[in-house]
Amino acid sequence: MWNQIYDPLGSPALSTLAAAVPVVTLLVLIASGKVKAHIAAIIAVILTNVITIFVFTMPANMSIRATFLGVVTGFFPIGWIVLNVIFLYQVTVSTGRFELLKRAIGGVTEDRRLQLLLVAFSFGAFFEGASGFGTPVAITGAVLIGLGFSPLAASGLSLIANTAPVAYGALGTPIQGLASVTGLDPYILGAMVGRQLPIFSLIVPFWVVWAFAGWKGMKDIWPAILVTGVSFAVPQFLISNYINPWIVDIGASLISMGALILFLKVWQPRQLWLSPALRGRDESAATMAAAKPLDRTPLTQAELWGALLPWIIVCVIMLIWGNGAFKTWANSIFTWSYPVPELDKLINKMPPVAAKPTAEGAVFSFTYLTFTGTGMLIAAIISGFLMGVGPGRLIAEYGRTIRLCAISLITISAMLAIGTLTRLSGVDATLGLAFAATGVLYPFFGTLLGWLGVALTGSDTASNVLFGNLQKITSEQLGLSPVLMAAANSSGGVMGKMIDAQSIVVASTATNWYGHESSILRYVFLHSIVLACLVGLFVTLQAYVYPFTAMVLK
Numbered sequence: 001m002w003n004q005i006y007d008p009l010g011s012p013a014l015s016t017l018a019a020a021v022p023v024v025t026l027l028v029l030i031a032s033g034k035v036k037a038h039i040a041a042i043i044a045v046i047l048t049n050v051i052t053i054f055v056f057t058m059p060a061n062m063s064i065r066a067t068f069l070g071v072v073t074g075f076f077p078i079g080w081i082v083l084n085v086i087f088l089y090q091v092t093v094s095t096g097r098f099e100l101l102k103r104a105i106g107g108v109t110e111d112r113r114l115q116l117l118l119v120a121f122s123f124g125a126f127f128e129g130a131s132g133f134g135t136p137v138a139i140t141g142a143v144l145i146g147l148g149f150s151p152l153a154a155s156g157l158s159l160i161a162n163t164a165p166v167a168y169g170a171l172g173t174p175i176q177g178l179a180s181v182t183g184l185d186p187y188i189l190g191a192m193v194g195r196q197l198p199i200f201s202l203i204v205p206f207w208v209v210w211a212f213a214g215w216k217g218m219k220d221i222w223p224a225i226l227v228t229g230v231s232f233a234v235p236q237f238l239i240s241n242y243i244n245p246w247i248v249d250i251g252a253s254l255i256s257m258g259a260l261i262l263f264l265k266v267w268q269p270r271q272l273w274l275s276p277a278l279r280g281r282d283e284s285a286a287t288m289a290a291a292k293p294l295d296r297t298p299l300t301q302a303e304l305w306g307a308l309l310p311w312i313i314v315c316v317i318m319l320i321w322g323n324g325a326f327k328t329w330a331n332s333i334f335t336w337s338y339p340v341p342e343l344d345k346l347i348n349k350m351p352p353v354a355a356k357p358t359a360e361g362a363v364f365s366f367t368y369l370t371f372t373g374t375g376m377l378i379a380a381i382i383s384g385f386l387m388g389v390g391p392g393r394l395i396a397e398y399g400r401t402i403r404l405c406a407i408s409l410i411t412i413s414a415m416l417a418i419g420t421l422t423r424l425s426g427v428d429a430t431l432g433l434a435f436a437a438t439g440v441l442y443p444f445f446g447t448l449l450g451w452l453g454v455a456l457t458g459s460d461t462a463s464n465v466l467f468g469n470l471q472k473i474t475s476e477q478l479g480l481s482p483v484l485m486a487a488a489n490s491s492g493g494v495m496g497k498m499i500d501a502q503s504i505v506v507a508s509t510a511t512n513w514y515g516h517e518s519s520i521l522r523y524v525f526l527h528s529i530v531l532a533c534l535v536g537l538f539v540t541l542q543a544y545v546y547p548f549t550a551m552v553l554k
Contacts, residue, residue, distance in 0.1 A: 003348045003357065004426030006433055008056050018055045019430040022048040022418060023456055026501060031525070033518035037505055038407050041414030048418050052425035063421060065343045065362070070420030072364055074413030074502070078134055078458070080373030082408065082506050085138040087401040088380035089146070089510075092310050094397060095387045098146050100307035103299055105147060109264055111272045112149065113209050113221050117228045119143050120161035121205050122257040125232065128162060129249020130318035131372040132169030133459070134506045136162045139314075141510030150277040151513035152284035153212060156523045159498035159507055161208050163531065164201040164232070166460050166494035167193045168240070168248040170372075171322040174490050175245040178464035182472045182486050188553050190245025192487035194237050195551045197494070199538060200531070201233035201252075211527065214279040221269050224260065231259035250319070283519060310383035314376065321375035327367075334369035343424070352436075353429045353470050360424055408509040411517075415502040419457040423466060428456050432467050436474040443543035446471055446485050447492035447536035451528075454496030458503060463493045480543055484552045488539040495532035498524045 009015045022044050029040035049067060052058040092098040105115060123143070124136040137158050144154035167174050172190065179186035205228045210218040218225065235252040243251075277285035299307065320326055339345075343362040350357055368374060384394045422428040435449040436442065449471070453463025467489055475485035497503055504520050513520075541548040 001346055001348060001359075002059055002062060004350050004353070004429065005056055006350070006353065006426055006430045012434065012437070015055075015430050016434040018051060019422075019427045021051055022422065022427070026418065027499075027521070030501065030504070030518050031521050036407075036515055037501070037508070037517040038411040038414065041411050041418070041501065045414050045417050045421075048421050048427070052421060052427060056425050056427060056430075058425045062343055062347065063425065065340050066421045066424045067417045069340050069343070069362055069364060070417030071413045073420060074416030075409060076366065076368075077371045077373055078416060078502055078506075079405075079409040079412045080371055081131075081134050081376060082138050082373075082412065082509055083401060083405050084373045084376035084380060085135060085142065086405055086509065087398055088310060088314065088376060088383065089139075089142040090397055090401050090404075091380055091384050091387070091389060091394070093146070095384075095389060097307055097310060097387060100299065100303050101143070101311070102147055103297075104304055104307045107299065108261055109268070110274065111221070111269055112276060113213050113217060113273050114224055114260075114264065114269070115147060116144075116157060116161070116208055116212060117205055117224065118257065118260055119147070120158050121208060121228060122232065122253050122260060124158065124162050125165040125249050125253035125256065126315070127318065128165040128169045129171065129247070129253060130315065130322050131375070132166070132173060133372055134503065135318075135372060135376070136165075137503055137506050138510045141507050145511040148276045150282050150285045150288055151511045151516070152282055152519060152523060153276065153278045155504075155507035155511045155513060155520050156278075157208055157212055158510075159503060159520070159524050160211060160527050161204065162503075163494045163497055164197055164204045164236075165249045165253070166454075166497050167197055167490045168236075168245060169460065171250075171324070172244075172246040172248065174460040174464050174493075177461040178468045178486055178490055181465050181468040182482065184472070184483060184486055186245060188483055189487055189490075190248070191241045192483050192553050193245070193490050194240025194248070195553070196487060196491040196535070196538060196542070198233035198237045200491075200494075200535065201236055202229040203534075204531075205229045205232075207527070207531070212278060213273055217273055217279065220271065220273075223267060224263060224269075227263045228256055228260050232256035246324075284513060284516065287513070306387075309386060310379070313383050313386075314379045317375045317379040317382075318372070321370060321372060327370045330369045331367050334367065336366040336368070338364045338366070340364065347424055349426070349429070352473055353426070353432070355469065355473065362424065404512075405509055407514065408505050411505045412502050415458065415500075415505065419462070422456060423462075428453070428466060429470070431456075432470050436470060439478070441540075442474060442478055443480065443485065443488065443540040444533075444536040446474065447488040447539045448532055450489035450492035451496040451532040451535075453489070454493040455500050455528075458497075458500040460490055460493040460497065463496070464490050481552050481554070483554065484539065484542055488535075491539070492532055492535045495528050495535060499528045
C-alpha cells in the first residue's frame with residue numbers, strides 16, 4: 001500500500017512548483033506552435049512519470065501502470081466518441097445530407113452570428129445534456145465547419161459556447177459525481193449550481209458573438225442574443241431548483257432553440273453578417289477552400305426531414321444512452337471490468353484531501369454498449385442504412401475516418417494518461433491544496449480550483465470527484481458553506497473546459513484543422529481565464545455580500 005504525499009519537498013511552494021511542471025510544460029509546448037500536439041503530449045507523459053516517481057515517490061511500477069490505464073481510458077470513452085462523431089459527419093457529407101442541413105439552417109438565417117447562437121450554443125447544449133464528454137464540441141465544430149466558418153472560428157467558438165451547460169452534462173453526471181464524494185444531496189448541489197450558472201448562461205451568448213464579430217456585430221443582434229440567453233438561463237434555474245439536476249440541459253436547450261427559431265420568424269438583423277472568419281486577424285481563413293454559393297432553393301418537406309434525419313436519430317439514441325435505467329440494464333450484461341494489478345486499491349488518498357485514508361480504485365470498466373461513442377456508432381449505422389448507404393461503403397468510410405483521426409486519438413490517449421497519473425499520484429491534489437491555503441480569498445480561488453481540475457482532467461465530473469471533498473473540508477474549516485463551495489467547484493470548472501488539451505484536440509479534429517492546436521489554445525486561453533475569474537467573483541459575493549448570501553442553500 002502506498003500513501004499519497006502532498007508535500008514531498010518539505011516546502012508547499014516547492015512541491016507546488018514541482019507538481020505544476022507537467023501541465024505547464026504541456027500547455028507551453030502546445031501554445032508555442034513549434035511542437036505537434038501529439039509529440040507535446042508524449043513528452044508531457046514522460047515528464048509526468050519522472051515527477052511522480054522521483055519527486056512524489058510513487059513506485060515506478062504503479063506510475064507506469066497508471067499511465068497505461070490512462071492511455072486506454074483516453075480511447076474509451078473519449079476517443080471513441082470523437083471517432084464515431086466524425087464518422088457520422090463523413091457519412092452525411094458523402095450522401096449529400098449535410099449540404100441539405102446547411103440549406104435548412106440557412107433557411108432559418110444566413111447571418112453567421114445567429115447560426116453561432118443556434119448551433120454552437122443551443123444545439124451544443126442539447127448534446128452536452130444528452131451525452132457530454134466531448135460530444136458537443138465534436139458535433140458543433142463539424143457542423144460549423146460544414147456551414148463554412150473558418151477553422152479557428154468553428155473550433156474556438158464551439159469551445160467557448162460549450163461552457164454554461166457543462167455542469168449538468170450527460171444527464172447531470174458532474175452533479176452526481178460531486179454528491180458521491182461530498183455526501184451532500186445532489187438535488188441541493190444541482191439547485192446551488194442553478195443559482196450560479198444562469199448568470200453566465202446570459203453572458204456566454206453575448207460573449208461568443210462578441211468574440212466572433214466584435215462589439216458592433218454583437219450590438220446589432222442583441223435582441224436575438226437576449227432571447228437565446230434568457231430562454232436558456234430561466235429554464236436552467238427553474239429546472240435545477242424545482243425539478244431535478246438531470247434534465248436541465250435537455251430542457252433548457254430545447255426551449256432556447258425553439259425560442260430563437262420562433263423569434264427569427266418575426267425579427268431579422270438589418271444587415272446580414274456573412275463573413276465566415278473571426279474579426280481582426282484569423283490565420284485559419286487563408287487555409288479555407290473557396291466557399292461554394294449556398295443553394296437558396298427552399299427545401300421540400302422530404303428534403304428537410306432527410307437533412308434532419310441523422311441528427312434526430314442521434315438525439316433519440318443519445319437520450320436513451322444517457323438514461324440511468326438503460327445504463328443499469330446494459331452494464332449488468334455488457335461489461336468487462338479489469339482491476340489493474342498492483343494498482344487497484346493499493347494507493348491511499350490522504351487527509352486533508354480525504355477525511356481519512358481512502359483507497360483509490362484503478363479499474364478499467366469496459367462498458368462497451370453504454371459508451372457514448374457506441375451509441376453514436378449505432379446512430380451513424382442506422383442513419384447510413386436509412387440514407388441508402390450499403391455495408392461495404394460504410395466500412396470503407398469508417399476506414400477513412402480512422403486514418404483521418406489516428407493522430408488525434410493518440411493525442412487524446414496521451415492527455416488522459418497525464419490526467420490519470422496526476423490523479424493517482426496526488427500531483428493534482430498538491431496543486432489543489434495550494435488554492436485551499438488562500439484563507440478569506442478562498443471563495444474566489446476555490447472556484448478557480450474547479451477550473452484547474454477541468455483543465456487538468458478534461459472533465460467537470462472528474463474535477464468534482466477529485467476536488468469535491470477538499471472543497472467541503474476546506475470550506476467547513478473556514479466557516480463557509482460547503483454547499484456553496486462544492487457547487488463553485490462545478491461552476492468554475494465549466495470555464496476550464498475550453499482549454500483542456502483533449503477538448504482542443506477534439507475541436508481540431510472535428511474541424512479538420514490538424515496540427516493547429518496551438519492556435520486554438522492561444523485563442524481561447526484568455527477567454528477561459530476571464531470567465532473563470534468572473535465566476536469566482538460571483539461566488540465570493542455569494543459567500544460574503546448581502547443580498548447574494550441569501551442565494552446560498554443550506
